Structures are given as C-alpha cells and as structure tokens.
Amino acid sequence: MKSVFQLIATLACAVALTACGAAANTEKLVVLDPNTQVKELTITDVVAGTGTAAAAGDTLLVTYTGSLYDASKPGNKGAQFDATAAGAGFTFTLGIGQVILGWDRGLVGMKEGGTRTLAIPYDLGYGKAGSLPKIPGYSGLLFEVKLVGVTKK
Numbered sequence: 001m002k003s004v005f006q007l008i009a010t011l012a013c014a015v016a017l018t019a020c021g022a023a024a025n026t027e028k029l030v031v032l033d034p035n036t037q038v039k040e041l042t043i044t045d046v047v048a049g050t051g052t053a054a055a056a057g058d059t060l061l062v063t064y065t066g067s068l069y070d071a072s073k074p075g076n077k078g079a080q081f082d083a084t085a086a087g088a089g090f091t092f093t094l095g096i097g098q099v100i101l102g103w104d105r106g107l108v109g110m111k112e113g114g115t116r117t118l119a120i121p122y123d124l125g126y127g128k129a130g131s132l133p134k135i136p137g138y139s140g141l142l143f144e145v146k147l148v149g150v151t152k153k
Contacts, residue, residue: 030138035071036078038140042119043106049147051112056095057153060107062145063089069119069140076119076142081134089148100125102141110147118143 054060063084070078084090092098094107102120110116120141122128130137 032138036069036138036140038069038119038121040121041102041106041124042117044117044119045110045114046117046144047113047115047146049111049114051114051147052150052152054094054107054110054147054150055153056104056108057093059091059093059151059153060147061089061091061149061151062107062147064143064145067142068135069142078142079134100141103143103145106143107145107147110145112147112150115144115146118145 064082065080065084066082067080068078069076095104097104100120102118102124105124106118106120107116118141120143122138122140125139125141126135126137128137130139135141
C-alpha cells in the first residue's frame with residue numbers, strides 16, 4: 001500500500017511540475033542598451049520658424065534626417081537610417097497616422113521655416129518589432145525635421 005501511495009504521489013508531482021513548465025512565460029527575454037532608449041518624447045526647436053503653425057489635419061512638406069538614438073554618440077546620433085533626398089521633400093497629413101506617432105505629436109505647433117529635433121521613444125516610433133533591416137525593435141529615434149510648407153485643412 002505504501003508503494004502505491006508513493007507511486008501516485010510521484011506521478012502527481014510529475015504532472016504538477018509539467019503543468020507549471022507549460023504555463024511558464026515563453027517570451028524571449030530582451031535586454032535593452034540604456035544608451036538606445038528615450039524615456040519620453042523630447043521636442044527641441046533648433047530654429048524657430050516664422051510662418052504658419054502646423055496643426056492636426058494640415059498637410060506638411062518637410063525635409064528630415066532620421067537616426068537611431070544613441071546617448072553614447074555626439075548629439076545622441078547613432079546610425080542614420082533615412083533622409084529625404086537632396087532637393088526633395090516628404091508630404092503627409094499631420095495627426096491621421098500616416099507617420100509614426102512621435103511625428104504626429106512632435107510636429108504640432110511647429111512653424112514654417114523652423115527646424116526641430118525630435119527624440120522619440122520606441123513606443124512612439126516603430127515599437128517592439130522595429131522596421132527591419134535598418135531599425136531594430138525597441139529603438140529610440142532621433143529626427144531633425146525642417147518644416148518647408150503647411151497647407152491648412
């Protein structure tokens with residue numbers, strides 16, 4: 001009788017341990033480099049514009065450079081991943097999700113002729129997934145944006 005009880009107890013423990021293992025979190029542990037993280041959206045006007053101010057729903061024409069945020073580099077500029085071509089611009093409607101949330105929030109109120117630096121946390125940028133191959137997941141971003149034109153809605 002004692003050995004039957006021991007067998008049942010052993011099987012019960014094995015089943016319980018297996019169930020605990022199956023329920024364990026199977027997500028991959030992500031270790032983030034603190035130099036690549038931006039805590040909150042930071043807006044810095046490098047050159048204050050004097051023209052029309054941008055508002056949600058307006059169509060904006062901008063030029064920009066985009067870099068990975070890296071606090072260990074001069075100006076926090078890591079590897080550049082994108083830029084408008086020389087003499088070209090990028091047009092979009094502000095505040096409707098055509099661009100990353102950091103732009104939709106960070107360009108409101110900017111005036112034509114101005115240049116603004118945006119330090120953007122990953123959750124207002126490309127998120128956990130990133131935008132491969134140039135932007136890894138969880139990347140803080142640094143954009144220098146010049147507002148060339150505003151067309152009011």
